[in-house]
Every structure is written in C-alpha cells, then in structure tokens.
Amino acid sequence: MNPRHEPLCILLCTLGASWAVIPEVLGWLAPQVLDLYAHHPQRDQLDALRERHGLFAPDELWVCSTEGAQTRASRELLLQWWRRLDAAPALRIWTATGTDQLASQDECARFRELCLRTVLRAHERAAGGQVILSLAGGRKTMSADLQHAGNILGADALLHVVGPEPLPTGLREPAVETLLQPLPRELAAGVMPLVVGTGMHSELLDIHDGAGTICSARYPLPVASPGQPISWCCPPGRQPLLQVELERRQRESSSLLGNYLATIAQQERHDNWRSLYRLPAAQIERLRNTQPAPGHLRLLSPL
Numbered sequence: 001m002n003p004r005h006e007p008l009c010i011l012l013c014t015l016g017a018s019w020a021v022i023p024e025v026l027g028w029l030a031p032q033v034l035d036l037y038a039h040h041p042q043r044d045q046l047d048a049l050r051e052r053h054g055l056f057a058p059d060e061l062w063v064c065s066t067e068g069a070q071t072r073a074s075r076e077l078l079l080q081w082w083r084r085l086d087a088a089p090a091l092r093i094w095t096a097t098g099t100d101q102l103a104s105q106d107e108c109a110r111f112r113e114l115c116l117r118t119v120l121r122a123h124e125r126a127a128g129g130q131v132i133l134s135l136a137g138g139r140k141t142m143s144a145d146l147q148h149a150g151n152i153l154g155a156d157a158l159l160h161v162v163g164p165e166p167l168p169t170g171l172r173e174p175a176v177e178t179l180l181q182p183l184p185r186e187l188a189a190g191v192m193p194l195v196v197g198t199g200m201h202s203e204l205l206d207i208h209d210g211a212g213t214i215c216s217a218r219y220p221l222p223v224a225s226p227g228q229p230i231s232w233c234c235p236p237g238r239q240p241l242l243q244v245e246l247e248r249r250q251r252e253s254s255s256l257l258g259n260y261l262a263t264i265a266q267q268e269r270h271d272n273w274r275s276l277y278r279l280p281a282a283q284i285e286r287l288r289n290t291q292p293a294p295g296h297l298r299l300l301s302p303l
Contacts, residue, residue: 007129010122011058011089014115014146015065016138019078020171022063023179024161025134026089028193030057033087038182041189053157053195056130063093064118064146065138066111067231068100079227081176093229094118094221102141109243110234112145116242117221117232119149123201124216125223135196136161150199152246158197163190204249214245 011029013022027036028046037043063078065071075093082091096114099107122131133155135143150158163171168190170178183191205214212218219242224230235241292300 155199
C-alpha cells in the first residue's frame with residue numbers, strides 16, 4: 001500500500017522491444033517534466049484532450065515486461081533515459097520469469113498473471129488517485145492482457161500511441177537524447193497519443209467469498225524499488241492465481257451476488273432502506289461499517 005495513504009497517479013505500461021512509447025506517453029501526460037510535444041502541430045488539441053479526461057502527471061511509472069535479450073536491451077535504454085530525466089517519477093519495473101517472446105500458452109499465462117497483479121497493486125498503492133494504463137508497448141497479447149486487467153480491475157484511462165507507417169527514421173530506433181527534449185516538429189508530427197477508453201472496477205471484486213475480497217494480500221506482488229527491476233515468479237502448483245479467481249467470479253457472477261445479498265439480509269436486524277442493497281458491494285460494506293457521528297446529523301435530519 002501507499003504508506004502515507006496519499007492519492008497517487010500511477011502510469012502503468014507494458015514493455016517489449018520498443019522502449020520509446022513510454023517516454024511518448026509520459027511526455028503527453030506530464031509536459032512539465034518532459035515537454036516532448038512542444039513543437040507538435042496539434043499541441044493545443046493534445047493539451048485539451050488531457051484536460052478533458054482530467055488526467056494528472058504520474059507520480060510513479062510502472063512497467064511490466066518479459067525476459068529475453070530484446071526486452072533486456074529495451075529496458076536498459078529506458079533506464080538510461082529515466083536516469084537522465086530531471087524530476088522523473090519513480091520508475092518501478094517487473095519482469096515475468098520464464099517469458100521471452102510470449103510464443104506459448106505457458107508464457108502468456110505467466111505474463112497475464114503478472115499484469116493482473118500489477119494493476120491490482122497499483123490501485124491499492126494509488127489510494128484513491130488515478131491508475132492510467134498505456135496499451136502501446138510490447139506485443140499484442142501484452143496490450144490485450146493490460147486492457148483485460150483494466151476492464152475488470154478498473155482504469156481511469158486506457159491510452160495508446162499511433163503514428164504513420166513507416167515511422168520517421170528518428171522515431172524507429174531513437175537515441176536516448178532524442179526523448180529527453182522537445183521533438184523537432186517533423187518527428188513530433190509522427191506521434192499521436194490517444195485515449196481509447198476507461199475501465200470500470202467490477203463489483204465482483206468486493207464480494208466477500210470464502211477467503212474474502214480480491215486484494216493484494218491474497219495475490220501478493222512486491223513493490224519494485226525505483227530503477228531496480230525485479231523478477232517475479234508465477235506461483236507454482238496449487239497456489240491461487242488471480243486470473244483463475246477472476247474467471248471463476250465472472251462465470252459465477254449471478255450466484256455470487258445473490259449469495260452476498262442473501263447473507264446481508266440474514267445479518268440485518270432492520271428492514272429499512274432495502275433499496276440501498278442495489279448499490280455496489282464495496283459501497284454497501286462502507287455504509288454498513290460507518291458509525292453515525294455528529295457530522296452526519298445534517299444529512300440524516302431531512303431523511
């Protein structure tokens with residue numbers, strides 16, 4: 001968790017062979033840190049898009065990646081860039097052990113589990129702040145896994161970066177120096193950040209079912225130290241997997257919600273306000289566990 005419980009904005013990206021998409025996204029979200037698009041021909045529209053969606057500059061930059069030579073080389077360039085960036089947000093990197101090109105079912109499952117746990121951990125650490133997911137990096141399966149995680153666990157925005165084909169030479173394999181300063185107008189014009197959607201937090205996550213709600217205490221992931229990538233190993237054997245539990249909850253959603261509401265009905269001693277049980281599970285629990293205080297009197301009296 002965020003130890004001081006202060007809201008944070010976390011930008012979470014996937015990383016494959018192309019590291020440049022991460023500076024390209026950060027430069028749009030945080031022009032005060034890296035004004036990458038100062039000379040972009042549509043600079044005003046880019047600023048308006050960010051403001052319209054209410055997106056903040058990231059306090060932390062989280063990256064999920066695979067192992068393998070290509071990704072290691074890309075990760076090293078990203079670290080070189082980050083170390084030279086003034087006022088850079090904390091960069092935390094996780095790699096899924098036993099993965100390379102994501103060319104097998106087992107490799108994809110390992111990365112998917114890491115992706116889900118990272119998004120879950122990011123929401124807990126953000127402590128009510130923003131979690132923004134960038135779908136632009138890595139292989140298509142990585143983008144799909146991150147979008148899937150956002151659609152279940154929630155995301156304040158799903159971002160992408162598009163450009164012409166082929167990309168300008170200076171953007172295909174850019175030098176670190178290129179992405180530490182405003183791009184020349186001809187290169188900036190070849191990059192266009194987009195908001196492609198948001199993700200809704202599923203109320204199925206908040207249902208107490210056997211072991212409890214979905215949280216990092218049940219599906220742990222250590223928080224990587226800034227600038228020090230850590231390898232994360234998918235739990236072996238019969239240890240619980242988050243992707244398996246999420247699939248089960250989606251498959252049994254109707255019965256889970258029905259059982260949850262039935263349990264509340266049995267526990268409640270008062271019959272008033274039954275319509276409140278139409279609220280999401282997390283909100284119901286918050287209301288049930290809030291003790292009335294003098295500050296509530298002004299709201300309760302009219303009711």
